[in-house]
Amino acid sequence: MTAAADDAEGPTPIPAPVTRRGQAKAARRRELLAAAARLMAERGFAGVRLEDIGAAVGISGPAMYRHFSGKDAVLAEMLVDISQRLFGGGQDVLSESDDAETALRGLIAFHVRFATTEPELITVQDRDMSSLTPEARREVRRLQRKYVELWTDVLVRLSDPMPGDPMPRQEAQTRVQAVFGLINSSPRLPELDTARQSALLAEMAHSALLS
Structure with a gap:
């Protein structure tokens, strides 16, 4: 590209700094999403009102609408964000x-x-995915597929000690999905020291992927 073209495009815009008010609003939004996750994990999506989420962090019902248009929007942001x-x-x-x-x-x-x-x-996603709007559900599924492909690419590369003879991709995808089921079962497992549970899950996942 010529210097003239560079001059025509102008300098790269510098993002506007985040104001203190903006930081506080973002922090409050994260707090609301965390409260919503706790409540929905306990009661299910249908058993939680927008007002309940606000009350959990000291926000009145009407004030909640300054953050979210409704309960559907809370669930959508929560599950798209984690994806x-x-x-x-x-x-x-x-x-x-x-x-x-x-x-x-x-x-x-x-x-x-x-x-x-x-x-x-994990609990909310497993149980309340069907409560997402179709648009949000498609976005979550799209991101999930891309995440699976990251793992699949690595597993196929690792299983190919002799070039030209890797693990079939469909088998690698099956192993990855099965390992997600294993790791994501952690909320339903017997209580165990977190460090020990993490070590066990990691060891079992590695063995299952490469068995």
């Missing part, structure tokens, strides 16, 4: 890994950490 975070976190793991084995162990550790620290989200 985005999982996919983005998986991409970060791959970018920081030098080889397929390191990448696989990193992905397992990342997902185990999510499952053991945010169990309410």
